[in-house]
Amino acid sequence: MSNAEPATNNVTKRDIRAAAIRYMFMACNTFNYENQQAPAVVFGLNKVLRKIHKKDEDYKASLNNHFNYFNTTTWMANLLLGASVAMEQKDGIQSKDAVQAFKTGMMGPLAGVGDTLVWVLYPTIMGSIAGYMGLQGNPTGAIIWLLLNIVFFFFRIKLFDVGHTSGLKLITALGDRLNIFTEAASIMGLTVVGALIPAVVKMNIQLKYQTGEVTLPIQTEILDKIMPALLPAVLTLVVYKLIGSKKLSLTNIIFLIIALALVCSYFGILGV
Template sequence: MSNEMNTVNQENTQTPVEQTADGRYKVTKRDLRRTAARYNFMACNIFNYESQMGPAVAWAMAPVLRKIYKDDEEYKVALNNHFNYYNSTTAMSSVILGATLAIEEKDGIEAKETVQSLKTSLMGPFAGVGDTLIWVLWPTIMGSISGYMAQQGNPLGAIVWFICNILFWFVKSKLFEVGYTSGTKLITNLGKRLAVFTEAASIMGLSVVGALIATSVKMTTGLNFKVGEVKLALQADVLDKIMPALLPVLLTVLVYKLLGNKKWTPTKLILLIIVIALVCSFFGILTV
């Protein structure tokens, strides 16, 4: 972090700093392009299973955040805020991160909760759109065309695919600018109602996290109770009747509580879950 701070400080002394009417740093198009490039390069390269794309977001935003936050403590708080869990389609993330950058430029460290709530609430819906268009539709169409041309011995197949991906790089950079512009308009229009927006984004974010638990955490039991001719499946006839995905919720609550204990680290929790899964699967308590 210190090297990053020194590098940005040197840049600030070499180039004039634009400011807004209230004296805050004015983000430039060069800042937007650089942040977008840093994120698109590293989004999947420093991915981890604890915060997923969080480190990539923090690394991408570090230079421009240093310009926005002159106070070292505010800069650290803002940077740590971006280390939190985040995961979405890379291209669609450009829109989200551009919008959060506009919020930080306008309201500074006071918008810390708004920034996190906005990222959490949008990453799921945007990922749904991005995964469909970018990971399914785009490579299917262009890959089929390029692959067919290559099978016919036409070298243009590889060239077309290469050119398309270069063009797509500029599209992702442009999406970052679109997100930033949208975020600026959002803050300008909301004005004093930012607190209401923050609360709404927080509620939506919690809803997204709740949906992720039900869809992403898989945990079912194969236990059955049998008395005479009566057979009762614990999962289908009891737990699902109480609340679908009850076991995933209980597991999530357990992990959440343990993460609050300093003796437990994410690595220890992963190993614990693996051990529980193996033991319970062996004895038929849990099923796939």
């Protein structure tokens, strides 16, 4: 291992940052059904690993190892890959199996929490705010979202560095905290989603109830008196049950709603 020792020292902060950015750019852009994100990992790490593994044979072995199946939330992968680089720096090519075991062992748990936070809760909260403002022609929400993404971009570069310096210990400890964090984010998410139903789902009954001289607009005089946003609430429940029953695909449900709207428009039941 004499040749691995000096290699350890010439990996700079800049190399680590470059590896982070290279991986972040490629992430899912070479995604395939066989080894999923693995090519992106190789693309991201190949420059820094070349500095670590001076011998061509070691370098090939290391990269072939990273060509193995890899898939997790790309934001979280930065932590794992940072720690992997640290392991290879410390033990050279002998760390190969440990790196592989570490990556496959951690990618599942991190994806579970990471996908919920990054791909479900974050877009839900920001999407609700930006989408609602958008309906009024206002881009403010979208601008805030864009700015937050830029903040997270730098945060993720930092995550790679954190993984590299603090390594395995931290990542295992993070698990518990992240679970509570996810629950808390769900609480915020559900409050927003509850508010969204009356705010964005709109149905206006055009029919009027007529007896003799009196005309009674059904929407404003009957439905709204029972409960505001009664129809959107009912529609949400129906679609929720439909999706849950798995009898109709999502695409079919979308086309069903469009068909329903067209029929109601034709007979003047619903208005714009």
